[in-house]
Amino acid sequence: MAKLNRQHKIILLVVLGLLATVSGYAYGQFHNHNYNYMAPNDDRIIDGVQVGPMAVGGLSLEEAADKLISWSQTALSQVVRFNYEGKVWERTLADLGIEINWKAALEEASKAGKQGNFWQRYSLWATAKEEGYQILVPYKFDEARTASIIATMTDELTIEPVEATRTINAQNEVIISAEKPGLRIDSQKAARELQAQLGSGPTEPMNKKLNVALRKTEIPPQVTRADLEKQRINSLLASYTTSFATSSANRSYNIKVAAEAIDNHLLAPGETFSFNQVVGPRSQEAGYKEALVIVKNEMVPGLGGGVCQVSTTLYNAVLRANLLVVERSNHSLPVSYVPVGWDATVTYGGIDFKFRNHYEGYLLLKTQIKGKNFT
Secondary structure, three states: OHHHHHHHHHHHHHHHHHHHHHHHHHHHHHHHOOOOOOOOOOOEOOOOEEEOOEEOOOOEHHHHHHHHHHHHHHHHOOEEEEEEOOEEEEEEOOOOOOEEOHHHHHHHHHHOOOOOOHHHHHHHHHHHHHHOEEEOOOEEOOHHHHHHHHHHHOHHHOEOOEOOEEEEOOOOOEEEEOOEOEEEEOHHHHHHHHHHHHOOOOOOOOOOOEEEEOOEEEEOOOOOHHHHHHOOOOOOOOOOOEEOOOOOHHHHHHHHHHHHHHOOEEEOOOOEEEHHHHHOOOOOOOOOOEEEEEEOOEEEEEEOOOHHHHHHHHHHHHHHOOOEEEEOOOOOOOOOOOOOOOOOOOOOOOOOOEEEOOOOOOEEEOOOEEOOEEO
């Protein structure tokens, strides 16, 4: 047993001796190579560290920041030439919203060789001193932002699309004109091409030949002939005309305002039309004036007098189109512009006139005022 203990002691002494030798050798090597030993709380950057093309080893964080700011400004001052059929625009990378995140790179540099145990720090110090330690600083590139800047820059080349239109002539014939696509610079493609040219990040010397060839792309129209044809608006379904006295200027004006509110209104198949919802409040802000209205069996001045003639005329056209009336009420007094019982009164926030489109196609409401006649 004593002999075994002595053997264990001898082995332990040998191991300790070897560790001391290795440690001494490493320590000697560390000092013989004149490494810049730094404690983890030292704010200087270890030797051999490079941020992008800039050597920052041995510098304090403040010194390195000043160097990186100057370098970033130079890098972002590079000019990009955009070309389209002989027309050229020149913008710097900074103009195009591109940035360099040097702060993140500096933070990484400040931590190099300052983390982990002694051996981990020593290994990184040795590598940085002998081979260098490179920290990449890519451009901070927001493709959508840069594309938007390019689109604004080249807006003069944009040709807006022509939408398909529907017109109705004096014979109530429906005429549909064809659409035409527009053209604009493909700014997203240009931004992606620029990003590809910039690569992984700024280098020294700065690339002075940043050229982007621009190309056009179509702008599809929002409304096509096919869209309008699908609505199946192809002929006059019904109409009705009432007359109004032009002696009351305010009442005539209110009829015009309400008529314009429902003009060109589209009603989809199965949809219910609400007069109050479409026309909105009868207020001064909406453009209405004071004229006579029927309130509790009396004619009294009120905002929007005359609007009920619009709802009544519409009601009679709806009846002739065989549409389903959902809600409708008479005035408390007879009105002069339709036979008794053929009127439809409305009050915003109260009585409404509603009907439903039960046809398979859309309905298009059109209004017209000629002289003292409202259709």
